[in-house]
Amino acid sequence: MPTPIPPGSANETALLDLLRRHPRVLLTGPPGSGKTTLVHRVATRLADQGQACHCLAADPGLPGFGPPGAICLGRWDPRLDEGGGWRLETIEALATLDSARFRLPLVEAVRRLAARTEAGPLLIDAPGVERGIGGAELLAALVNASHAGAVVRLAPENAPDPYAQERVALGLEVLKLPAAPEARHPGHQLRTQRRTEAWDTYLTEAVEQSLDLVDLAIVGTPPPHDVTAAWHRRQAGLLDATGRTLAMGEVLALEGGRLKLLAPPLGDTPRTLVIRDAMRHSEGHLGTARPYRAPYPATPDEPSLRLPLQEAVDGPRPTLRLDGVRATLVNGVFGDPLLHLRLRHRKRSLLFDLGDPGRLPARLAHQVSDVFISHAHFDHIGGFLWLLRSRIGDYTPCRVYGPPGLAGHLDGLMRGILWDRVEEKAPRFEVFELHDERLAHYRLVAGQPMKALSPREVDDGVLHVEPGFRVRAVTLDHGTPVLAFAFEPDVEVKVRKERLDAHGWAPGPWLGELKQHVHAGVDETVIELPDGSQRTVAELAQHLLLSQPGKRLVYATDFGDTPDNRERLLRLARGAEVLFCEASFREDQAEQARRTGHLTARGCGEIAAAAAVGQLVPFHFSRRHVDDVGELYEEIRRHFPRLAATPGSDPYSEVD
Incomplete structure (x- = not known):
């Protein structure tokens, strides 16, 4: 009988054969396809044959060796560690x-x-960038820069190649290899952990150093010199007079024109400092800083409203985390209403209203499954064109829910565009309108007439229900029907971290898969664990998970302060964990609020108190209050003190 082939050895043999024909090979493929592991194994095989091998680790997010935030060149040394490893020869600092x-x-x-x-x-280990024009440009540029003679694409079998034509255009030999069955993306949390560990390892021998900025040319995208707090914990590259990287470091402080940083001992005097957007966050992990923007001015008598340095002029961008959900008020408290609910571990998003979407990554639109529109005023629906354009392609229909007339408004926006070239890639939407206790249903396909489908009855305002959560709505009055929404998880599932640690199981996508099966009530499905063993959902849930009632989130904006509106909203919001509620005007502007069908800060606070919610996020402030926002907050606090007004880190620094 033939000797069984160990997993991956066929790929190694194929790559070794390719290297005999082309000594420089670029390895490409999606994240988690096993490129770094394959490079490691091939280098081991070459060493066994007495041949030296170099690797150029070109993914600054998590290189196979060396510090993150840099491009690293290493030589295989069979004496390192157990079985060999890459001996770092030199780096090029990117600081991103x-x-x-x-x-x-x-x-x-x-x-x-x-x-x-x-x-x-x-072997050039390329970043796993396989989306958009950026990935296409990167592929061609890396081949040219490295003088590669061949390209490998390592990917799961049957996975589509987004750059098949670009590879043909290179005019090089292309080798397509199947990813090993055990290869998978480590997940954002584990990748961040590994990146931070690699950075900490690099800084093991680092010492505190002080540099005079007058002697340094500063390149990249540095924060302003006069905003010293924005430099704290930034990653920095230190270059000599010829432009070669001496070392990388972590900024400790910028004081009086001198930069204090932690870096390995330098062999020469640095002449250039590279600063971009890599930094250590307050939680301790190495990640990406938000672009610097001038701080939103705080009033002297309201210290609690001082905002992070990166806050935009739209004011705070509250970001709240509930179990399995991250909620972000995308445009802040003054900008167009747009609440983004990220269903963590699912690569899926829900949107409440569609105001200006300029801050959202375009690729996020591909992960939006449901949109809930309060009403069709421009600041709540204008972002539909962004969603429409981003969904040209082979995507499942996006569901959109809203008040009567919504389908006609969306159809009108779509009919204003010429769709003669999209063919089967036309954007598709299923639109649902709430008419009292009936949900009208329409199908919209770009370039085709709107089609009315069979309506269905609505039970207690529930618009959408699936395993794990439901979304409920009530109709309020704004001079036009407006919907307020409640996101209602079935249960809140938490992981017992001490039991996870006791087994030595690393967190990863498998935990999200486990939670999804628990929500769906699928107990007998088998989950593969990080150590290669397998357990059923029922076994793991009993041992690792805690379940409790889910925390509800309510979103309400653009409604007049009438007894009927208050009564309807209180029924929806009572006992919710979080209430996002508009507070457009001060109480002394109540007449303006009444005429425009909006709520005052006092009304917002009173509703939150009457509903006994856990936290209140007031928003949709009138821009006339940009300079006196403290008065709005103070008015709300007199009636409800538990405000969640200031966000944490940027939720879009790394979209899954």
């Missing part, structure tokens, strides 16, 4: 973890390191 946004500096760094590499096999 974002391969796509800063692809030009990345490519130039690869070009410089590839030029320094001696003869012999060189």
Whole structure:
């Protein structure tokens, strides 16, 4: 009988054969396809044959060796660790973890390191960027910069290649290899953990150093010099007079024109400082900083409203985390209403209203499954064109819920566009309108007439229900019907971390899969664990999970302060964990609020108190209060003190 082939050895043999024909090979593929592992195994095989091998780790987000935030060149050393490892020879500092946004500096760094590499096999481990024009440009640029003679694409079998034509256009030999069955994306949490550990390892021998900024050229995207707090914990690259990287460091402070940072001992005097967007966050992990914006002015008598330095002029962007859900008021408390609910571990999003979506990554639109529109005024529906454009392609229909007339408004927006070239890639929507206790149903396909489908009855305002949660609505009056919504999880499922640690099981996508099966009531499904063992959902749920009633979230905006509106909203919001509620005007502007059908700050606070909610997020402030927002907050606090007004870290620094 033939000797069984160990997993991955066929790929190793194929890559070794390719290296005999082309000593420089670029390895590409989606995240989690096993490129770094394959490179490691091939280097081991070459060492067994007495041949040296170099690797150029070109993913600054998590290189296979060396510090994150850099492009790293290493030589395989069979004496390192157990079974060999990469001996770091040199690095090129990028000070970013974002391969796509800063692809030009990345490519130039690869070009410089590839030029320094001696003869012999060189494996270029490319970033897993496989979306949009950025990925296409990066593929061609990396081939050119590294002088690769062949390209490998490692991906799960039957996975579509988004850049098949671009690979053909390169005119090089292309080898397509199947990813090993056990290869999978580690998940955002584990990837962040590994990245931070790699950065901490790099800084093991670091010492505190002090540099005079007068002697340094500062390049990249640094914060303003006069905003010293924005420099804290930024990653920095230190370059010599020739532009070579001496080391990387972590900024401790910027004081009086001197920069204090933690970095390995320097062999020469640095002449250039590279600062971009990599930084250590307050939680201790290495991640991406939000772009700097001037702080929103705080009133002297309201210290609790002082905002993080990166806050935009739209005021605070509250971000709240409930179990399995992250809720972000995308445009802040003054901007167009748009609440983003990220269903964590599911790569899926819900949107409440569609105001200006400019801050949302375009790729997020592909993960939006349901949109809940309060009403069709421009600041609540204008972002539909963004959603429409982003969903040209092979996507499942997006569901949209709203008040009577919504389908006609969306159809009108779609009919204003020429759709002669989309063919089968036309955007598709299922639109549902709440008419008292009936839910009208329409199908909208770009370039085709709107089609009315069979309506259904609505039970107690429930618009949408699926395993794990439901969304309920009530109709309020704004001079036009307006819907307020409640997101209602069935149960809140938490992981017992001490039991997870006791088994040595690393967190990852498998936990999200476990929670989804629990919500769906599927007990006998088998889950594969990080150690390779398997358990049923029922076994794992009993051992690892705690369940309790889910925390409800309510979203209400644009309604007049009438007894009927208050009564309807109180029925929906009573006992909710979080209430997002408009507070457009001060109490002394009650007449203006009445004429425009809006709520005062006092009314907002009174409703939150009467509903006994856990937290209140007031928003949709009139821009006339940009300079006196403290008065709005003070008025609300007199009636309800538990405000959640200030966000945490940027929720869009790394979209799953």
